[in-house]
Structure formats: C-alpha cells, structure tokens
Amino acid sequence: MYPKNKFTPRKPVRTFRDLEVYQNALQMSVLLLKKIIPAISDSDYIFEKEMIQCSLNVSLIIAEAHSSRFNDKQLGLKQLNEAIKECNKMIVYLEQIRDIYNDKIDAIVIGDLIKRYVFNSRKIFRLYSAWKKWLDKDEKE
Numbered sequence: 001m002y003p004k005n006k007f008t009p010r011k012p013v014r015t016f017r018d019l020e021v022y023q024n025a026l027q028m029s030v031l032l033l034k035k036i037i038p039a040i041s042d043s044d045y046i047f048e049k050e051m052i053q054c055s056l057n058v059s060l061i062i063a064e065a066h067s068s069r070f071n072d073k074q075l076g077l078k079q080l081n082e083a084i085k086e087c088n089k090m091i092v093y094l095e096q097i098r099d100i101y102n103d104k105i106d107a108i109v110i111g112d113l114i115k116r117y118v119f120n121s122r123k124i125f126r127l128y129s130a131w132k133k134w135l136d137k138d139e140k141e
Helices: 020-040 048-068 073-100 107-140
Strands: none
Touching: 020 048, 020 073, 020 107, 048 073, 073 107
C-alpha cells in the first residue's frame, strides 16, 4: 500500500468568493453583528459605528483587491495591505469591548472572534506574499 498523502489540492480560485480570507471575513462580520453589537447597542461605546464599518470593509476590500490585481497589480497588493490594517483595527476594537463591557459580553465569543481576526490577518498576509511572487515573476518576464 502507498502511504496516505496529506496534501490535498485546493479548489481553484475563480472569483473572490472562492478566497478563504473573503469567506472568513464575511463570517466574522455576521458574527459581530449577531452576537456582539446587540450586546453593546444600549451602551455608549463611541466606536460602535466605526467598528461595524471596519468589519464590513474587510470582505469588501478583499473583493476589490481580487478584481484590481489583474489591471493594476500594485493596487491589488495595496488593497490587501489595507485589509490587514482593517483586521488589526478590528482586533483593537474587540479587545476594547472585551475589557470595557466584560459583564455584558460572552468572553468566549469575543475571544474566538479576536482569534479569527488574527488568523485571517495572517492568511491575508500569505495571500499578499503569493500575489507579490506572481507580480515579481511577471515583471521579470
């Protein structure tokens, strides 16, 4: 018998909706709007609107980056960098909420959401690196 191969090829990316980072960002924004925002909506957290907008922006920026990388590769990379910045801002917002409203928020849910944003930020960076290699390869040709 042959040893089992641990490598399984990924599904080819045809649209931005196939990107794992897009799917994760979309799931995290839904989780935020369903679990976190209702718990703090009666509070006076001054960054609530900015946090919602930031959460929704991550998936939007990834979709834009996927489209723009074909016409303007540098713009696509710049947009991925912006998505990483938005993930980092979300981590800060969530940590603030965790520390300020610890009596109103389920610590497990918010901790899980913070971990997801950290993980997605790393995944976006790996995507950035892959696109950069593709860009460098095209420039050499």
